[in-house]
Amino acid sequence: MITPERIMAWAIPGFFVLIGIELLVAKWRGREIYYSNDAINSLGLGMISQIVGVFTKLFAIGIYAWCAEHLAIWTLPARSPWVWISGLLLYDLLYYWLHRFGHEVNVLWAAHVVHHQSESYNLTTALRQTGSGFLLGWLFYLPMALLGYPAEVFAVIALIDLLYQFWVHTEVIDRLGWFDRVFCSPSNHRAHHAVNDRYLDRNYGGILILWDRLFGTFVEENDGDPPIYGTRAPLQSWNPLWANAEVYGAMLKDSWHAGRWLDKLRVWFKPPGWRPEDVARRFPKGEFDIAHARYNPPLSLPLKSYCLAAFGLLLLMGTHFLDAAPKLELAPAAAYAAYLVAGLWTIGLLLEGRRIGIWLELLRTAGTAVGVWLSGCWFGVAHGDSGLTWGMVLVFGLSAAFVACLSGYERRHDA
Template identity: 70%
Template sequence: MNLQATIISWATPVFFALIGLELLVGKLRGRRVYHSSDAINSLGLGVISQVVAVFSKVLTLGIYAWCVEHLAIFSLSPGSAWVWITGLLFYDLCYYWLHRAGHEVNILWAAHVVHHQSEDYNLSTALRQTGSGVLLGWLFYLPMAIAGYPLEVFAVVALIDLLYQFWVHTELVGRLGWFDRVFCSPSNHRAHHAVNDKYLDRNYGGVLIIWDRLFGTFVEEDDNDPPIYGTRAPLRSWNPLWANVEVYWAAWKDAWHARRWRDKLLVWIKPPGWRPADVAERFPKPDFDIHRQRYQPSLSRGLVIYSLVQFALLLVMAVQFLDLAKHLPAVSLAAYAAFLVLSLTALGVLTEGRRSGVVMELLRLLVTAAIPLFTGGWFGMERLGTGIVAVLVALPAVSAIALGWLAVHTPAQADPGKAIPG
């Protein structure tokens, strides 16, 4: 089903228009709500999640459709308004429990953590999504299939629930009175993203916050204890691949080092942060420091502009990829997906201020130029005109020259992992 990919493609300009509005309002209020590298990382992770979804939806929607056909208790008609209304409520309830489990079970946190890694809280954070949530997340929506909600109802209400949550990721909208008591709102969701003790693991609702009030997980934002964002084990990287695997890798290492077989299993199903006593003793980790400096390796203005321009070009390619998903052969689609993921990874390492990032980015540009030069086309577009091919080759070539100049004239950063105050 390509409906979600199509709507996401259409919604992308709206997302970026609202991000631009948020930037403008923040500037008028004298507040810095964005950091370029953080925003690129968040948006890049959103792109990767959509790339993965192109392939995973066939599996997850297929499982849902099979369950509706073979396990449904009732036969619900998509022609009934009450089916759509109750379907949205049912989905939001299932989402609450998936979201809550994502904070209480380590293997589910390993997927969900991506959404919480940013130390900013803005509309780009809303688009920062996991690429591995498909592995287990679908299990939480099977009650809808067993109840008999048709696949088309499930797909549409899932999209409504997802799109609703975009606008609540901002610091520029304050309290909303009665609305905050019923719905997920910017104030409620700011508390959810905070690492402060009083806010930790609260406010899981997607559209409605009444689930949290009902199940005892609601907390109100406190002006005397402003939210501090991120995770208690900070990512400290702009590499989107590492962002997706960091918790899986940490859990795997703890499971490997654990002496007891029971602990090897518990590592995955205990709450995030739990470690076997013998592992914690032999491989201690630093204590959480809420006053830590934010991760923000310094970049020259030239490299910031370069990164933003290259990300904009990659974003155009990603939109094209989502459109091609309707008809491009699987092998070509997989190749394009790999190109986009590796390109975003190279750009992420570059924004960490690493020399290795320059090398990776130059290799990416070489591949980007080689594809049209040797094939005469691009992914999904064969036998392009000579002029278009020339432009497609010239863009990465000029970019490589600009990057080389910036690399030569930018002092090497001694410790790209060292944070500076935000």
């Protein structure tokens, strides 16, 4: 039986190969579609999504499996090709409605917004995923459970639908003729990610764009009005924690300050951007300017280079976490996850040019070197692997020394 874990293990190396190819093609065409800070932020958010998934996948799959076992009208055979084909079509239809409501209901937008925050559009944007989608997203797929699609079929189909959507996040593939009329394609999905009036809240299909044509939400990409990416409330931050929390925070604030109890509830279920009149008067927000400058705080070359190297190391550690976490007890797995998320947060501060980021990174790197040296091991790695132990001590010790030098360089540079 093909498992989601095996599919993902095959897919992850392919993601980075395709990202490299896209980057080379864009360079060859003289187009700048990648910014290192944006790519790090998008990949870091994808990493956080995977980390959260380690602890929450049993939540959604567990609920689905229970409903399929106890509430299903009948049980469909997992070995039937028609079960897989019909299941994929039904899943894609249900995904359409989850995706559409994710743009039309504020509490669902609060999770989905993470995927739209980037002002770039490339394959790293595809990996920019929410850490809170597990909270409510499972509700939309319960019809599959009630119809008797086995949990193992659902899990693989969900991953197939998700993996399909990776390749459509690119600007280096032009229109594809008849394909654009049937399937979600790069052209169709570019329009979906755009904030132009023409494109706003359109093209929700995951694999098939036919759902949008059927339900009246399709729009074609227009060369005379090229897509501009991001959201109408720009994030203006490289903090991955704030990226996941920003809309929830705004809803909590508006709900708290709303004078009417009904408005306190409406904040959560009205479309994104809706605010109670009294709150909008007390806490006005500026009009969206589609021509606003891209968020791109200036960084020195040494600092930018360090951020790329440090993130690359965290990415490797994140891959190790995904392999090691199922074998760890809850407490060490949670501690490892917290370490990785804290590292991504610190790199976000560095990318924003915040001085506190350098001191926190110095604490993280020096603390890791000392901690591994004293304990002689790392999460999920047995004691006695001296090569790994001293390798980590050396890498993080040198990182700490570089960050210390970087602090002095930045101070002199600022002066």
